[in-house]
Amino acid sequence: xxxxxxxxxxxxxxxxxxxxxxxxxxxxxxxxxxxxxxxxxxxxxxxxxxxxxxxxxxxxxxxxxxxxxxxxxxxxxxxxxxxxxxxxxxxxxxxxxxxxxxxxxxxxxxxxxxxxxxxxxxxxxxxxxxxxxxxxxxxxxxxxxxxxxxxxxxxxxxxxxxxxxxxxxxxxxxxxxxxxxxxxxxxxxxxxxxxxxxxxxxxxxxxxxxxxxxxxxxxxxxxxxxxxxxxxxxxxxxxxxxxxxxxxxxxxxxxxxxxxxxxxxxxxx
Amino acid sequence: xxxxxxxxxxxxxxxxxxxxxxxxxxxxxxxxxxxxxxxxxxxxxxxxxxxxxxxxxxxxxxxxxxxxxxxxxxxxxxxxxxxxxxxxxxxxxxxxxxxxx
Numbered sequence: 001x002x003x004x005x006x007x008x009x010x011x012x013x014x015x016x017x018x019x020x021x022x023x024x025x026x027x028x029x030x031x032x033x034x035x036x037x038x039x040x041x042x043x044x045x046x047x048x049x050x051x052x053x054x055x056x057x058x059x060x061x062x063x064x065x066x067x068x069x070x071x072x073x074x075x076x077x078x079x080x081x082x083x084x085x086x087x088x089x090x091x092x093x094x095x096x097x098x099x100x101x102x103x104x105x106x107x108x109x110x111x112x113x114x115x116x117x118x119x120x121x122x123x124x125x126x127x128x129x130x131x132x133x134x135x136x137x138x139x140x141x142x143x144x145x146x147x148x149x150x151x152x153x154x155x156x157x158x159x160x161x162x163x164x165x166x167x168x169x170x171x172x173x174x175x176x177x178x179x180x181x182x183x184x185x186x187x188x189x190x191x192x193x194x195x196x197x198x199x200x201x202x203x204x205x206x207x208x209x210x211x212x213x214x215x216x217x218x219x220x221x222x223x224x225x226x227x228x229x230x231x232x233x234x235x236x237x238x239x240x241x242x243x244x245x246x247x248x249x250x251x252x253x254x255x256x257x258x259x260x261x262x263x264x265x266x267x268x269x
Numbered sequence: 270x271x272x273x274x275x276x277x278x279x280x281x282x283x284x285x286x287x288x289x290x291x292x293x294x295x296x297x298x299x300x301x302x303x304x305x306x307x308x309x310x311x312x313x314x315x316x317x318x319x320x321x322x323x324x325x326x327x328x329x330x331x332x333x334x335x336x337x338x339x340x341x342x343x344x345x346x347x348x349x350x351x352x353x354x355x356x357x358x359x360x361x362x363x364x365x366x367x368x369x370x
Contacts, residue, residue, distance in 0.1 A: 102276045139277050184328065184336050187321040216319050217335035217346065253369055 002034055007119045013153055017086075018065035027070025027087035027096070031061050032156075033080070045077040072098050076140035086152055095152035096129060101143040105160060106131055113158040115147050124151055126158050182230075183223040185216020193227055197234050204228065204245030214245065271309050286356035295360075303349035303360055304330065304337045315339065315349060317364055339363050 002008050018028050029050070031042060036058045043051045043061060050067035051074060072085045081100040090096035107113050107128045115126040126145040133141040147155045172178070179189035188211055201207045204214070204224060213227065214220030224245060232239045272280070283300030290307060297306035304327050307315055316325035316336045325336040332351040341347040342359050345367025349360065 104274050104276045141276075184325060184334055185319050187318045187323060212320070217338060218333065219335075222329070222334050255369070 022065045023088040026089050027085050028065050028068050029083055029085050031063055031083050033060050033082045041077040042074045045074040075100050076137040094146040095149045096144055096146055098142055098144045100140045106141055107160045113160055115155040116157040117154050118156045123154055182226050183213050185218055186212045188213055203243055286354055288354050288358040290360045297354040299354055303352050303354055306354050
């Protein structure tokens with residue numbers, strides 16, 4: 001599910017969380033990095049060697065939770081904001097989460113905020129304990145929030161205000177949504193393309209000749225990849241086996257006068 | 270509307286200039302593109318499609334989709350998402366394929 005939704009599930013979270021024994025000893029970093037990408041600033045940020053050096057830059061970080069002392073140097077260094085520090089020893093019934101927070105406005109220390117889970121849903125209240133925004137953090141402020149201990153594995157973000165009046169208009173879905181635009185130059189939407197394919201036009205060149213797809217000012221830069229994907233689904237063939245259509249160099253009109261007056265010197269206008 | 274506070278980015282606004290859009294003066298900055306200045310002034314319809322002449326808004330903003338072409342100082346088919354504002358510039362909506370002068 002993580003690949004489809006981008007939201008880690010309980011099993012994903014438990015896989016990267018330290019043991020209960022380690023959590024009982026004090027603050028520790030939790031790295032929710034689930035995708036192999038070429039990225040290693042967390043490993044180079046750690047001065048205790050708790051995030052092991054990468055053999056391959058695509059590796060997922062391996063954290064030695066026993067070496068980690070929860071200093072949070074790595075938290076603001078992760079470009080994906082995938083690291084937080086969890087302190088289960090903060091209070092009798094509260095856990096402290098130190099989160100990277102790249103939103104405006106920053107919360108005020110001592111204020112109450114709405115705690116959100118990894119899907120962005122409100123799950124409870126949180127108290128803002130500390131807000132750090134030093135130059136060394138390079139515009140990734142760290143916000144420490146106190147949450148109920150049983151929410152320590154659920155909460156991963158928070159919302160400063162519940163004022164939703166500034167929300168953008170909703171996205172139309174289902175029957176309400178118009179057919180997605182494929183060719184912005186010649187006004188062809190996905191339904192038009194599918195109709196053409198059902199009529200038997202099953203290559204880029206055929207669709208181009210009947211509909212002028214790819215012949216507008218964008219020269220097919222936007223529509224051809226979309227239609228290739230749709231053709232691939234329709235024909236059951238990978239895109240690599242499909243003909244991307246005939247490409248011709250860009251032509252710009254030149255007045256005859258510009259050619260007639262050409263004296264061998266570089267053309268200025 | 271312009272974003273003034275951003276958690277990561279800093280905006281270095283250029284000098285204030287005035288461009289003319291379909292006869293109306295528009296406040297702009299000299300280091301922003303025409304499409305951005307029009308968007309900030311609340312103008313969302315900046316192009317027309319070739320076939321059905323439907324409204325087209327700012328889409329790719331990097332000169333790829335050619336949905337924002339306008340007549341700038343008399344020159345048609347200028348991609349306004351790439352062209353920077355200059356003081357006194359004249360910008361007109363383009364309703365056809367453009368005619369070379």
